[in-house]
Amino acid sequence: MALAATVFTLLLFSSFVVGRSRARAAVSGSEQLKLHSLPNYHGCYVALWAGVPALLILLAWTALEPLMLRTIVLDAIPERTASMSQQELSVLFSQIQNRAEGAFGVTDADETLGRAIETYQSLKRTSHSAMIAVFLSVCVLCLLFARSKISVNFRARHAVERAFNAFLLLSSLIAILTTIGIVCSLIFESIRFFQHVSFTEFVFGAKWSPQTAMRSDQVASEGAFGAVPLFLGTILIAFIAMCVATPVGLFAAIYLAEYAGKKTRAVAKPILEILAGIPTVVYGFFAALTVAPYVKGLAEALGLAASSESALAAGLVMGVMIIPFISSLSDDVINAVPQTLRDGSYAMGATKSETIRQVIMPAALPGIVGAILLAISRAVGETMIVVMAAGLAANLTLNPLSNVTTVTVQIVTILIGDQEFDSAKTLSAFALGLMLFFVTLALNVIALRIVKKYREKYD
Amino acid sequence: MIDRRSEEYRKRSALRMKKRYSADRRFRIYGQGALVFGALALCVLLISIFSNGYTAFFRTKLALDVTFDPDVLGVAASDQDRLSLEQADYYPVVNNSIYAAIPGELARSERRLAKDLISNGASIELREMVLEDPSLVGKTVRVQLTASSDLDQLHKGNAPRDVAEGLRRIKDRQLEWYDRWVQEGRVSLKFNFNFFTSGDSRDPELAGIGGAIVGSLFTLFICFILSFPVGVAAAVYLEEFAPKNKWTDLIEVNINNLAAVPSIIFGLLGLAILLNFFNLPRGTPLVGGMVLALMTLPTIIIACRASLKAVPPSIRQGALAMGASPMQVTLHHVLPLAMPGTLTGTIIGLSQALGETAPLLMIGMVAFIVDIPGGVAEPSAVLPVQIYLWAESAERGFVEKTSAAIMIILGFLVMMNLFAIYLRQRFERRW
Numbered sequence: 079m080a081l082a083a084t085v086f087t088l089l090l091f092s093s094f095v096v097g098r099s100r101a102r103a104a105v106s107g108s109e110q111l112k113l114h115s116l117p118n119y120h121g122c123y124v125a126l127w128a129g130v131p132a133l134l135i136l137l138a139w140t141a142l143e144p145l146m147l148r149t150i151v152l153d154a155i156p157e158r159t160a161s162m163s164q165q166e167l168s169v170l171f172s173q174i175q176n177r178a179e180g181a182f183g184v185t186d187a188d189e190t191l192g193r194a195i196e197t198y199q200s201l202k203r204t205s206h207s208a209m210i211a212v213f214l215s216v217c218v219l220c221l222l223f224a225r226s227k228i229s230v231n232f233r234a235r236h237a238v239e240r241a242f243n244a245f246l247l248l249s250s251l252i253a254i255l256t257t258i259g260i261v262c263s264l265i266f267e268s269i270r271f272f273q274h275v276s277f278t279e280f281v282f283g284a285k286w287s288p289q290t291a292m293r294s295d296q297v298a299s300e301g302a303f304g305a306v307p308l309f310l311g312t313i314l315i316a317f318i319a320m321c322v323a324t325p326v327g328l329f330a331a332i333y334l335a336e337y338a339g340k341k342t343r344a345v346a347k348p349i350l351e352i353l354a355g356i357p358t359v360v361y362g363f364f365a366a367l368t369v370a371p372y373v374k375g376l377a378e379a380l381g382l383a384a385s386s387e388s389a390l391a392a393g394l395v396m397g398v399m400i401i402p403f404i405s406s407l408s409d410d411v412i413n414a415v416p417q418t419l420r421d422g423s424y425a426m427g428a429t430k431s432e433t434i435r436q437v438i439m440p441a442a443l444p445g446i447v448g449a450i451l452l453a454i455s456r457a458v459g460e461t462m463i464v465v466m467a468a469g470l471a472a473n474l475t476l477n478p479l480s481n482v483t484t485v486t487v488q489i490v491t492i493l494i495g496d497q498e499f500d501s502a503k504t505l506s507a508f509a510l511g512l513m514l515f516f517v518t519l520a521l522n523v524i525a526l527r528i529v530k531k532y533r534e535k536y537d
Numbered sequence: 538m539i540d541r542r543s544e545e546y547r548k549r550s551a552l553r554m555k556k557r558y559s560a561d562r563r564f565r566i567y568g569q570g571a572l573v574f575g576a577l578a579l580c581v582l583l584i585s586i587f588s589n590g591y592t593a594f595f596r597t598k599l600a601l602d603v604t605f606d607p608d609v610l611g612v613a614a615s616d617q618d619r620l621s622l623e624q625a626d627y628y629p630v631v632n633n634s635i636y637a638a639i640p641g642e643l644a645r646s647e648r649r650l651a652k653d654l655i656s657n658g659a660s661i662e663l664r665e666m667v668l669e670d671p672s673l674v675g676k677t678v679r680v681q682l683t684a685s686s687d688l689d690q691l692h693k694g695n696a697p698r699d700v701a702e703g704l705r706r707i708k709d710r711q712l713e714w715y716d717r718w719v720q721e722g723r724v725s726l727k728f729n730f731n732f733f734t735s736g737d738s739r740d741p742e743l744a745g746i747g748g749a750i751v752g753s754l755f756t757l758f759i760c761f762i763l764s765f766p767v768g769v770a771a772a773v774y775l776e777e778f779a780p781k782n783k784w785t786d787l788i789e790v791n792i793n794n795l796a797a798v799p800s801i802i803f804g805l806l807g808l809a810i811l812l813n814f815f816n817l818p819r820g821t822p823l824v825g826g827m828v829l830a831l832m833t834l835p836t837i838i839i840a841c842r843a844s845l846k847a848v849p850p851s852i853r854q855g856a857l858a859m860g861a862s863p864m865q866v867t868l869h870h871v872l873p874l875a876m877p878g879t880l881t882g883t884i885i886g887l888s889q890a891l892g893e894t895a896p897l898l899m900i901g902m903v904a905f906i907v908d909i910p911g912g913v914a915e916p917s918a919v920l921p922v923q924i925y926l927w928a929e930s931a932e933r934g935f936v937e938k939t940s941a942a943i944m945i946i947l948g949f950l951v952m953m954n955l956f957a958i959y960l961r962q963r964f965e966r967r968w
Contacts, residue, residue, distance in 0.1 A: 239864040246778060249770035253792045253838070256831050260802060263809030326571045333568025346572050353579055355950060357892025359921045360586070360943050363928045367936065368585045398578045405575075429557050431564035452797065459799025461895035466928060486801050486895070493808065493899055511805045515798065522797040526790075 090125045093221045097124030100228045115235035123234040127224035132217040154197045155190045267508030274502035275303045286472035288503045307472040311482035315393045316457035322397025327404025335412040354402035362466030365395035385481035387469040403453045411445030451525035455518040461486040485510045590940025595726040597689040598681040601634040605674045627660035656683040658743045686741040686934035736907045741934025748909040752917030759826020768837030776845040777867045796835035804899025820901035820916040828896045833886040840882020844875035877964035884957040894921040920946045
């Protein structure tokens with residue numbers, strides 16, 4: 079791998095040198111002749127031709143090779159594969175593959191399987207050497223072609239810039255591709271899930287226990303996929319978090335924007351930013367180790383029954399995590415309110431707090447609502463705190479001292495470790511992911527729109 | 538008609554003013570209270586982590602007189618080549634040395650209790666000693682051996698000794714020996730280098746963070762080489778070349794929304810597409826880095842666009858006037874000026890990626906991995922996932938390890954952020 083990369087880099091470099099010296103040679107010995115583009119552009123042009131087509135072929139080859147191998151190898155043993163379903167074929171092929179690549183050895187294979195393994199190995203070898211040959215010849219041919227085009231008037235710079243522009247455009251499309259990837263992967267797996275479980279049962283069902291029987295003879299419950307307890311748990315924890323984060327974040331923002339002097343700001347802002355920079359897994363550990371026992375002790379001192387994995391502990395810590403989001407966004411919004419509004423209010427004899435409450439807050443309200451919506455979307459999608467501090471039992475309750483579970487906790491518990499992609503249990507994680515994605519997306523779109531609209535108003 | 542000069546009006550007005558001012562003061566105090574709350578939460582968090590974690594940087598050693606008896610080791614006196622020393626059984630040597638440290642004859646059950654006080658790693662320590670200096674065979678030397686996690690926690694005061702015997706992991710008999718050893722000066726705390734160099738282990742006293750640090754570095758490296766060029770290219774295109782139309786608006790909205798998608802969704806994307814569709818190796822820095830790169834991309838694009846916007850148009854016009862093509866203007870003049878801001882944003886994005894856990898759990902980076910990874914395509918642990926795994930372990934000894942690992946990750950984050958601040962202050966220009 080490293081060797082191939084080195085050879086390829088050397089090839090690119092030498093083609094660059096070839097192009098550059100060719101361009102220089104085209105004008106050498108003459109005072110009148112002038113290249114249209116600088117020699118380096120000619121070098122880049124040749125290097126691009128040498129590199130890009132060959133790389134594309136390499137990519138296509140590696141993508142198609144397994145498919146071709148599979149077809150040919152399975153065709154080589156028709157007596158074995160004739161009566162097999164698609165799934166059995168896949169299993170058989172991966173068996174052949176593993177053995178051929180020496181994971182288990184070939185010793186225990188029977189005659190047909192041995193033949194298939196031999197076919198696989200020889201094909202693989204041929205394919206490998208053929209790939210290297212094709213790759214190198216394409217490289218050299220394209221290099222020669224590009225070199226032949228170089229002349230005094232050749233517009234190498236234009237060609238190179240066009241190629242670079244294409245690279246820039248492709249890069250900016252990655253964001254779109256990512257979104258499409260997310261939506262597709264979630265939707266395809268969710269459709270498979272909804273073939274097992276009806277949509278209404280999933281959205282309105284009140285019982286969640288995703289354990290299904292692995293084998294048909296196993297004694298296990300059918301598995302219930304009513305996600306209401308998860309939604310309720312998520313809402314409960316997010317609500318507790320917002321109860322902490324909204325007042326604290328908002329008052330912190332007001333104080334920083336309106337009251338605090340330069341020195342206080344210089345100290346307080348970084349402290350809030352540190353809160354935002356701490357990894358969520360650290361908050362999760364803190365919630366589980368320090369806050370949860372404290373909450374339990376406090377509740378028991380008050381004579382209340384509390385679970386050791388209470389929603390309250392997870393929510394409180396999540397609230398602390400979200401404070402900086404609300405405070406920094408609201409701080410920006412409050413600072414964007416024009417000074418003239420404040421001055422007008424002071425001129426009428428209002429005190430500072432009256433100005434804030436009756437003039438600045440109404441003016442900044444849309445932006446603050448946007449900030450709160452963004453914070454809610456963070457709270458709903460937050461994973462590690464709840465995984466470590468909230469429970470696994472899907473209880474249908476609104477009691478903050480009891481043990482609830484959330485959408486993200488269930489996704490993690492279902493998908494951690496080994497998965498089978500044909501069981502409803504595994505697929506249900508993707509359905510939950512889909513719900514989570516659309517809810518947070520809706521919150522974000524609304525919030526960003528409100529914030530944007532509001533910003534334009536005072537610009 | 539109100540008489541503004543009447544005594545009553547003045548009294549009421551003074552009272553009203555007092556009320557209004559006290560309301561103002563209250564409002565101010567709420568604001569201060571909010572800030573104090575934030576600072577307090579941060580302090581409590583840090584103090585609870587530090588007070589739990591600093592002991593993990595030390596480990597308890599037990600000084601024992603070890604006799605490297607060739608008969609016990611199973612190596613003949615004549616045949617002490619490297620291989621036989623490597624394959625020799627050092628367990629009995631360790632056990633004999635601890636029995637020797639306890640006076641009197643030990644019953645079978647007592648022997649077991651005694652053995653439990655020394656780490657499983659002690660025999661490996663002895664083997665390494667002998668391999669380094671084969672002349673030790675046949676001699677008796679005093680060696681500092683690593684104590685077991687139970688003894689370690691007792692010595693550090695993390696495990697209470699004044700509870701009923703059934704509730705403690707250390708039994709009364711073991712306590713008796715421990716107190717005796719403390720008096721003899723055999724028990725000591727030594728700096729735990731092993732914590733930084735070794736990989737994970739089932740035994741808390743042997744577990745280290747080295748494998749996770751290397752895994753995190755690999756992952757961040759992949760994340761950087763993928764997200765930085767693509768992010769900068771996308772930002773340059775959107776800011777300098779893209780026409781203003783529906784398509785570019787769509788891309789913009791998309792980027793802003795991607796920045797706010799929950800991280801676990803990126804994990805689902807990695808699982809469904811990178812692992813199941815493209816069959817990339819599970820639980821490796823390669824896949825982890827790719828997923829984190831997709832998450833870091835919006836941060837880099839947004840930061841780079843902001844810095845490109847801040848470059849004054851006069852730079853572009855000057856370069857254009859000198860005959861540079863638009864691409865040359867951007868690559869030779871505008872982008873270099875926007876680099877400090879872009880790098881600052883990139884480092885902040887990478888520091889978020891360093892602490893990200895949930896998507897890595899989805900792509901299988903949760904396996905128990907003892908070895909330090911040698912490349913990006915080998916399964917490996919990463920710092921935040923190691924923290925998660927240790928936090929979920931039931932053993933008492935892992936609590937301090939978790940806290941210590943958190944201290945290390947926070948240390949990395951502080952360094953990265955300081956570097957970002959340095960870059961910003963040193964290179965950023967204001968026009």
